[in-house]
Amino acid sequence: MNASRIHGIVLSGVGGQGVLSLAQILLEALRRSGLHALQSEIHGMSQRGGSVHAQVCYAEGPLSSPIIDEGCADLLIALEPLEALRYVSMLRVSGALVVSEEPQTDMEGYPPLDDIYAALKAVPGAHLVDTEDLARRLNHRQAGGMVLLGMASRFLPVNDGIWREVITQRFESKGARVTEKNLEAFEAGRGLIKEPVGV
């Protein structure tokens, strides 16, 4: 990472998809890596299926603003393809995007999916994943979030041990099997992008 500046991650999705949980895992993992980190979330009516987004900022030194500007984010993690497009302009030119292809179409006027995929594929640094298919193969209905986190992990200065530790802690209360399933999904996502990429 670039030591002299503040790094930003934008997360987006639909209420109920787990955007805020993912943001909290990121925050914890970055903190355990010795970084200063802040998370900002906007919810309220979020359980009612509206757009939800969160941001995580991190730096080597203290930081006080929990939000970043347009054109300043290093990474966009989107649990839904339309909700990814809303935030593309938040990314800096060199920024990366990891996005689920699984649409949530229960709304008025959802654009044709092919148009959405085409627009996403046109974004340099975009990594699309068919989370629906992957979840089926992993036999884990809610694998999507962890798959994306695994992909995102390639762009973040957090080591494998810390990721496993934070994910394990997060799902501990739900039993060993749930924890194992989530770690498996994380690894599957991590495997989708072969090399660590600094941003």
Next chain:
Amino acid sequence: MADSTLALGVEAVGCAAFDAGIKGAFGYPGTPSTEGFEFVEALIHQAGDGRAAQWAANEKVAYDLGMGMSYAGHRTLVTMKHVGLNVALDAYANSALTGVRGGLVLLVADDPGMHSSQNEQDSRRLAEFAWLPCLEPSTVQECYDLTFRAFELSETLQVPVMLRIVTRLAHCRAALVRRETLAPTGLGVAPKASIQDWVLIPANARRRYVDLLAKQPRLKAEAATLNHLVPGTGRRGVALAGMGRAYFGQLALEHPALAALPRLEIAAYPVDPALEQAFLAQVDEVVVFEEDYPVIEERLGLRGTAKVHGRLDGALPRTGELSPRLLKDALGLKLPDGKAAARLDLPIRAPRFCDGCGHVDAYEAMQEALAKVGAPEARVFGDIGCYTLAAQEPMAAIHAVVEMGASISMAVGAALAGETPSVAVIGDSTFGHSGLPALLTAADAGVNVTVVILDNRVVGMTGQQPSQALDQVERMVLGMGIPEAQVQVLLPVPKQHEANVAAMEAALRHPGPSVVVFRRECIQSIRRGVLKDHDRQERERCVSEACS
């Protein structure tokens, strides 16, 4: 760093209140204040040392509960959102005159940008209005530290202290360093000598008002210890408060030239005029970054010694929340070019009713019944809660939403003007919050008004807190004087649709006041099992008491 607590800003306030030795916390849920209460509630339950954490029927009741606890000599936290303070304003403004015994801190969470509120009023104005101190943090750690300070100030100055935060900070999660936890306080009940101070009959109130005004220099002096003048170079400066301070601080890290600007940093009100004067003497031009109303901007502008930029002269938008981007624009900093946005037209994804929500069945029955009585276009008075979502197209089932409890009183007002049918829709928690006195008026006025109570057994919108009116709604309705024959309790499920339409129709046709309660538990609270224990206990009690 990893050994500190991670908390939202609003949770940091609750945490600090616990650590500062409160004996109890009171509040009414409202975004973004809710998690502050929930955090301190969890700490109190964990401690199990006889402290109280109690959601109140409304914000005024919460504040009064806090006043009682303070009177008894204990520190107390009261929480609400900005529009909630309107409900508690009677108690709050008058408490400035009584003063406090145990420290009383009011957490009020403002919502600039109206992420989930009806307006973006600035609570600092209400602190000023009541002649009370207000502290305004800008980071999660400051939320904690200033809450601690607020309790000390409250007891030093013997007045309630407001802690004002905004959505962005309330819902910012960061590491928090806690202090040593203090034992709950116990100063003892307000002494006999002070009894007259607490009795606001005019003779006492006049004396106490003079006392309160006499305290103002001390308030300013105490606030001055939290406000800073940071000298710099050049004749252009910035005045900063709350998130304006947070955003500027970060920008200054990225743009070192900004760090050299003369700064007035505000974290407490009332601001000492001497400090403002000293700042203005250093600059010819000031940009003010504060959240919501132009409070500091107006004060600096009135002195007329420097050109003041902010929300009033258009340097910043008049409405909405601050952002780093707005600061950059106002300071003339260049923004980087980001990735090109998609050229697709992206429709808004609006929040909607949860799948299987009983409110939907209730509204469908209501709309069909209105059509049956020949009033498909009737205007319906709605209220604040999840069920407000019905105002959206295509349902468009409610047509006025103003403030908690307004549905019933507005419907009565319209009925008195001859509007028929006159229909109010209100949730069970909102009904307990401020619908009760309105229904008392409806019963007394005797006009044709149909009150639909959507009873989902919890405060659905803010996270399914138990409703104060839990399973009491029809008893309350009868107690308000609505005749038993005009009170119906219906189950809003598709299977009951025809029966529900018929019952609604009968209520609409009845010439006097009638109440229809649609009761089905919130789908989210069922999923989370919020009322499971309560319902099991009720069933057991019922078996042992052989009730039907």
